[in-house]
Amino acid sequence: MQIQEIQDEIVDEFAMFEDWMQRYEYMIELGKSLPLIAEQYKTDDNIIKGCQSKVWVHAELNEDKLVFTADSDAIITKGIIAILIRAFSNQKPADIIEANTDFIDEIGLKEHLSPTRANGLVSMIKQLKLYAVAYQTQLN
Amino acid sequence: MFDVKKIREDFPILKREVNGKPLVYFDNAATSQTPQQVIDVIVDYYQNYNANIHRGVHALSQEATDKYEQARIKIQTHFNAAKAHEIIFTSGTTHSINIVANGFSSLIKKGDEIIVSAMEHHSNIVPWQMLCERTGAILKVIPMNQDGELLMNVYAELLSENTKLVFCNHISNALGTINPIEEIIEKAHAVGAAVLIDGAQAAPHVVADMQALDVDFYTVSAHKVCGPTGAGMLYGKEEWLNKLPPYQGGGEMIAEVTFEKTTYAPLPHKFEAGTPNICGGIAFGAALDYMNAIGFDNIAAYEHELLEYGTEKLLEIDGLKIYGTAANKTSVISFNLEGAHPYDIGSIVDKLGIAVRTGHHCAQPIMDFFKIPGTIRASFSFYNTKEEIDVLVAGVKRAKNMLL
Numbered sequence: 001m002q003i004q005e006i007q008d009e010i011v012d013e014f015a016m017f018e019d020w021m022q023r024y025e026y027m028i029e030l031g032k033s034l035p036l037i038a039e040q041y042k043t044d045d046n047i048i049k050g051c052q053s054k055v056w057v058h059a060e061l062n063e064d065k066l067v068f069t070a071d072s073d074a075i076i077t078k079g080i081i082a083i084l085i086r087a088f089s090n091q092k093p094a095d096i097i098e099a100n101t102d103f104i105d106e107i108g109l110k111e112h113l114s115p116t117r118a119n120g121l122v123s124m125i126k127q128l129k130l131y132a133v134a135y136q137t138q139l140n
Numbered sequence: 141m142f143d144v145k146k147i148r149e150d151f152p153i154l155k156r157e158v159n160g161k162p163l164v165y166f167d168n169a170a171t172s173q174t175p176q177q178v179i180d181v182i183v184d185y186y187q188n189y190n191a192n193i194h195r196g197v198h199a200l201s202q203e204a205t206d207k208y209e210q211a212r213i214k215i216q217t218h219f220n221a222a223k224a225h226e227i228i229f230t231s232g233t234t235h236s237i238n239i240v241a242n243g244f245s246s247l248i249k250k251g252d253e254i255i256v257s258a259m260e261h262h263s264n265i266v267p268w269q270m271l272c273e274r275t276g277a278i279l280k281v282i283p284m285n286q287d288g289e290l291l292m293n294v295y296a297e298l299l300s301e302n303t304k305l306v307f308c309n310h311i312s313n314a315l316g317t318i319n320p321i322e323e324i325i326e327k328a329h330a331v332g333a334a335v336l337i338d339g340a341q342a343a344p345h346v347v348a349d350m351q352a353l354d355v356d357f358y359t360v361s362a363h364k365v366c367g368p369t370g371a372g373m374l375y376g377k378e379e380w381l382n383k384l385p386p387y388q389g390g391g392e393m394i395a396e397v398t399f400e401k402t403t404y405a406p407l408p409h410k411f412e413a414g415t416p417n418i419c420g421g422i423a424f425g426a427a428l429d430y431m432n433a434i435g436f437d438n439i440a441a442y443e444h445e446l447l448e449y450g451t452e453k454l455l456e457i458d459g460l461k462i463y464g465t466a467a468n469k470t471s472v473i474s475f476n477l478e479g480a481h482p483y484d485i486g487s488i489v490d491k492l493g494i495a496v497r498t499g500h501h502c503a504q505p506i507m508d509f510f511k512i513p514g515t516i517r518a519s520f521s522f523y524n525t526k527e528e529i530d531v532l533v534a535g536v537k538r539a540k541n542m543l544l
Contacts, residue, residue, distance in 0.1 A: 020159065020491045025542055028484075053483050053513065073513060074481035075543055076488075117487070 003095055006087050007103035014107040023112075027079030034082040035089070037069040048120070048127050053077045055124065059131035066093050066135055068128065080109070080121060088128050093139060096132035101125055142438040147523050150175035150430075154523065161493030164528045169313050169472055169519035170497055171363045172344055174427075178366055181426040185419040193418055194392060194409070208418050211425030212408070218428045219358065220349045221375055225407040228374040228381070229421045233340040234263040236359035236374035237307075239411055240336055241267035243384030248304055250276030255298050255333075257282045257290055257308040258509065259315060262502040264307055264338045282308070284509070288315035288464040296327060303333040310342035310358075314501040314517065315464025316447075316472030318342075325355050334380060340364055344521065345443060345470045347436050356380050362420060367427030371420030374411070381407050388413040439522040443471040446520040450529045454518075457536060459544075463506075463515055471520035474501075477536065480543045482514045488539040489516075494532055 001009075017023045037046070041058040048055045053074035059066055068089040070081045087103070088096050104110055104125070110118045148154050151173050156163050165173060185207075191200035193208050209224075216224045230236045248254075254268055258281050272279045282295045290308075299306075306328040311318050321337050328335045336357035339348055343360045350358060357380065362371035376384070386393055386404055390413035395403040404410045431439065450473050454460055459478035476482055486498030499514040500507045507514055518532055 021488070024488055024491065028542055053481055074483045076484045077481075113487075117483070 003087055003091055003099040007099075010083060010087065011103050011106045020112055024076060024079075027083070028075050029079075030082040030086075031072075031075045031078030031080075034071070034078050035069045035085065037071045041069070042071060048123050053120075055081060055120070057081070057124070057127055057131070059128075059135065061135055061138070062090070064092055064139065065090050066096060066132055068131070077117070077120070080113075080117075081124060083109075084124055084128060088132075093132040093136040097129060097136060142434070142442055142522075144442070144523065144525055147434065148525075150177060151523055152176060152179070158493040158495070159491050164492075164494040164524075164531050166518040166520060166524065166528070166532060167495045167497050168344070168521035168524075169341060169364075169517065171369065172366050172521055173523065174368065175366055175430050177430050178368070178423050178427050182368065182419055182423050185422055190419070192415055204418055207422045208416075211422045214425035214428055215373055218347065218432065219360075219373075219375060220351050222351055223378055226350075226375055226378055226381065228376065228408045228411045229416050230359075230372045230374050230411075231370050231417065232361040232363070232372035233338060233359040236357075236372060237264055237336065237338065238267050239374055239387040240357050240376070240384065241271045242387050244305060245271055245274050246385055247383065248275045248277045251302065252277040252304045253280055253298075253300065253302040254278070255280045255282060255295070255303060255306045255328075257319065258284045259288065259290070259312040259317060259319075259503065259506055260307070260309060261313050261338065261340070262504070264309060265505070268305075268307060277304070284317075287466050288312065288317045288469075288506075289466045290317075290319055290324075292320065292323060295324065299327055299331045299333070301331055303328065303331050306333050306335045307338070308335075309338040309340070310348065311339075311345065311470050312464065312503075312506075313341045313472075314474055314503040314506050314515070315466065316341075316469040316474070316519075317464055317466040318346075318468040318470060321355070322353065325353055329354070341470070341472075344431075345436075345440060350375055362424035362427060365424075365427050366430055367424040368417075368420045371417045371424045373424070378407065381411070386410050386413065390414045392416075434522065442522050443520055446524055446526065446529065447471040447473070449526050450518065450520065450532075453529060453533045454536070457533065457540065459540075460536070463510055463512070472517060473519075474515040474517045476512060476515050477540055477544075480540065482516045484543055485516050485536060485539045488542060489532065489535040492531070492535045492538070494535050496532070 037056050037058045042056045046056045055072045057070045068085045072078045153173050189200050189203040191204045193205040212227050216227050280298050283291050325335045334356040337355050339358050339360045343365045356377050358375040360373050363369040393413040395405045463474045482498045497517040
């Protein structure tokens with residue numbers, strides 16, 4: 001699936017819930033299914049700066065597609081990364097670079113997070129895109 | 141007669157809803173809410189006598205000056221300072237501490253020692269580290285035990301004739317511990333060291349008597365005692381304030397200015413450069429009036445009841461651990477749930493309308509001591525109720541079910 005299609009799917013899913021407690025419950029479930037980063041990559045170098053809870057992200061190429069794995073010490077944070085990874089993982093670096101991230105606003109994620117967490121979310125997206133830029137250069 | 145229902149009527153914000161739920165405000169250690177009586181004073185200032193102080197000859201300026209100076213006297217009386225000019229208006233505790241830390245730069249030399257406690261807020265660590273970097277002085281730390289109590293025997297050993305300054309909070313913001321400041325001050329004075337007590341967390345709960353304590357410096361933020369943000373005080377003994385150089389240069393703090401030399405204004409103006417937060421200072425005084433009308437003894441007794449009730453109810457939750465179990469503490473409960481990150485709990489209870497603080501509470505050394513990323517901190521004020529504590533307990537239980 002294309003990034004845009006996945007994003008639309010996520011927006012639809014979030015619209016089904018009545019309130020934010022339900023959305024949190026859903027994010028916690030997503031967090032539990034996050035493709036976990038291998039222990040060897042849980043290094044300080046892979047910590048995303050700007051997050052209040054610890055977040056590690058690792059990226060590697062599988063043929064021409066970029067695969068992300070991640071982890072966090074907080075489960076709602078894991079849920080947030082799981083949403084991002086679902087949208088961006090297993091995609092071509094060029095598509096990740098091009099992708100818009102309006103779906104974050106559409107599901108209301110940013111405004112329902114504390115300011116520190118919202119900043120962390122922005123840092124996460126930035127980091128995923130940075131990885132894509134790095135691997136795109138490698139592919140070229 | 142202490143009537144919490146009646147008191148709650150004074151606080152308009154307590155009537156609002158958050159996320160569709162009635163607000164339960166348990167972040168009082170970060171900032172207290174403002175009663176209508178204080179809001180009225182703020183409005184009255186801007187509606188009726190907003191003017192710059194200490195300089196105009198016109199009526200409004202005189203009125204504002206009078207009110208501002210009356211507020212200083214209210215604060216002096218409340219803290220029982222010997223002289224009104226020992227009360228310096230500041231923007232809050234951080235500003236107050238920086239005035240002293242900066243001032244001591246010129247009095248401290250290489251090899252001198254400064255002692256701080258292990259449970260300080262960052263605002264009472266960083267200025268002293270900066271002072272040590274500038275001067276070559278050595279920073280020593282009074283350690284604490286697992287209950288969050290200072291090891292006073294180690295403190296006694298740290299003190300020597302090299303000790304020039306001791307800094308400690310009266311009450312810990314992260315743990316609620318009430319520190320034995322009388323003993324800290326007495327022992328420091330015995331070796332000739334000056335003492336600064338950070339009273340930011342103490343001022344809402346107890347009345348500190350400057351003369352009885354014989355403390356050299358004491359700092360308070362107005363917004364912790366039902367006053368506005370951006371206002372506070374530095375109490376300093378006259379002899380110390382005369383010794384310290386001014387912190388900022390500018391208007392108001394000078395006696396005479398020529399390009400050859402400027403002479404400084406007498407206390408307190410020497411430390412009050414520029415146009416101050418006039419309204420904030422006046423409202424600070426009004427906030428103390430408000431709290432004194434309720435009575436600090438009543439406040440302390442009621443808050444202790446809330447602390448005991450909250451502690452008991454929270455501990456009924458399996459896997460909940462409280463950090464800060466000192467015998468002598470205020471109505472602050474810092475806790476974690478085994479297996480859950482404090483941010484997750486905080487985010488979920490926020491959606492239930494409950495305001496708690498999550499994180500390291502600007503006291504990372506304490507979190508390092510307990511080897512935790514942070515805690516959830518519920519801090520109760522005299523306008524909170526046991527019913528609200530029940531809402532918190534139910535919220536934490538719900539978060540636990542969702543997360544674990």
